[in-house]
Amino acid sequence: MGTPIGVLQTRPLSNYLQQQLTNRYTLFKLWQVPPDSRREFLDKHSDLIKAVVGNGVTGADAELIDSLPHLEIVASHSSGLDKIDLDKCREKGIRVTYTPDALTDEVADMAILLTLATARRICEADRYVRNGEWKNADFKLTTKLSGKSVGIIGLGRIGSAISKRAEAFGCSIGYHSRSRKTNSRYKYYPSMIDLAKDSEILIVACALTHETRHIVNRDVINALGSKGIIVNIGRGSHIDEVELISALVEGRLGGAGLDVLEHEPEVPDLLRGLDNVVLSPHVAASTVETRKAMADLVVENLEAHFTNKPLLTPVI
Numbered sequence: 001m002g003t004p005i006g007v008l009q010t011r012p013l014s015n016y017l018q019q020q021l022t023n024r025y026t027l028f029k030l031w032q033v034p035p036d037s038r039r040e041f042l043d044k045h046s047d048l049i050k051a052v053v054g055n056g057v058t059g060a061d062a063e064l065i066d067s068l069p070h071l072e073i074v075a076s077h078s079s080g081l082d083k084i085d086l087d088k089c090r091e092k093g094i095r096v097t098y099t100p101d102a103l104t105d106e107v108a109d110m111a112i113l114l115t116l117a118t119a120r121r122i123c124e125a126d127r128y129v130r131n132g133e134w135k136n137a138d139f140k141l142t143t144k145l146s147g148k149s150v151g152i153i154g155l156g157r158i159g160s161a162i163s164k165r166a167e168a169f170g171c172s173i174g175y176h177s178r179s180r181k182t183n184s185r186y187k188y189y190p191s192m193i194d195l196a197k198d199s200e201i202l203i204v205a206c207a208l209t210h211e212t213r214h215i216v217n218r219d220v221i222n223a224l225g226s227k228g229i230i231v232n233i234g235r236g237s238h239i240d241e242v243e244l245i246s247a248l249v250e251g252r253l254g255g256a257g258l259d260v261l262e263h264e265p266e267v268p269d270l271l272r273g274l275d276n277v278v279l280s281p282h283v284a285a286s287t288v289e290t291r292k293a294m295a296d297l298v299v300e301n302l303e304a305h306f307t308n309k310p311l312l313t314p315v316i
């Protein structure tokens with residue numbers, strides 16, 4: 001038997017994935033190591049560790065990559081790659097894989113769910129019933145999704161899946177992305193402000209990069225207007241959260257449905273207190289079915305790499 005292959009998992013993911021990795025490799029669980037002992041731990045095991053498995057919250061930064069001289073592959077349990085230092089991986093010839101298609105449907109479903117929940121104030125309505133307020137008065141009127149104009153930021157896999165669902169609600173679709181999609185019949189907006197002006201609902205579905213950080217800023221929020229709704233199933237840093245909260249508090253924005261926050265899991269107190277906001281804890285892809293499919297893809301990519309076969313979903 002050759003030298004065992006060490007896989008470093010950076011955070012808890014599904015039990016299923018952990019089991020699959022344990023069955024095949026020597027698994028090191030970084031999250032179980034206290035932060036002040038990590039350097040020592042990595043030094044001790046770095047000869048074995050050839051792979052890192054993380055996700056969209058804890059990936060592989062330059063420091064981690066540099067501390068693993070035998071690292072060959074980062075197999076991310078995520079579609080977002082913003083927590084992996086891709087330049088560093090390129091520079092060092094480290095392969096990178098991700099799990100794009102496995103979660104597209106769930107995340108698109110969640111975008112629609114948050115849009116409906118925010119428009120129809122369903123969480124507030126639920127609290128209203130539970131608090132016994134129904135007996136005193138009817139719940140206030142809300143606003144419909146059907147037929148509204150939806151602006152999608154990023155028309156990749158997830159953005160396109162959202163657009164199909166929104167079309168089924170009779171919505172008109174516009175989008176903003178780095179460039180026009182030649183195969184799309186939706187209206188392309190090179191300017192975010194113009195997209196926001198023409199939309200009643202704005203959904204963030206692009207990757208987080210230097211260019212897309214705070215792509216939803218004060219001007220965009222103001223262009224969307226006081227009846228507008230913003231939904232974010234991307235990354236918290238796509239939106240300038242301070243500006244978002246002040247717009248919600250001041251009534252310059254109608255509502256927000258947020259699966260991700262800029263400093264998650266920190267939740268600003270002001271946001272917590274707003275009824276026109278629906279919050280979920282970064283769970284757009286968190287279903288049993290999708291997590292299994294994502295885990296399988298992570299394992300298949302590792303297996304392919306360590307048996308010299310083509311990677312299934314390579315980034316690098």
Ligand SMILES: O=CC(=O)O
Pocket residue numbers: 055056077078079080081103285
């Ligand atoms: O946030 C989730 C992902 O990037 O897959």
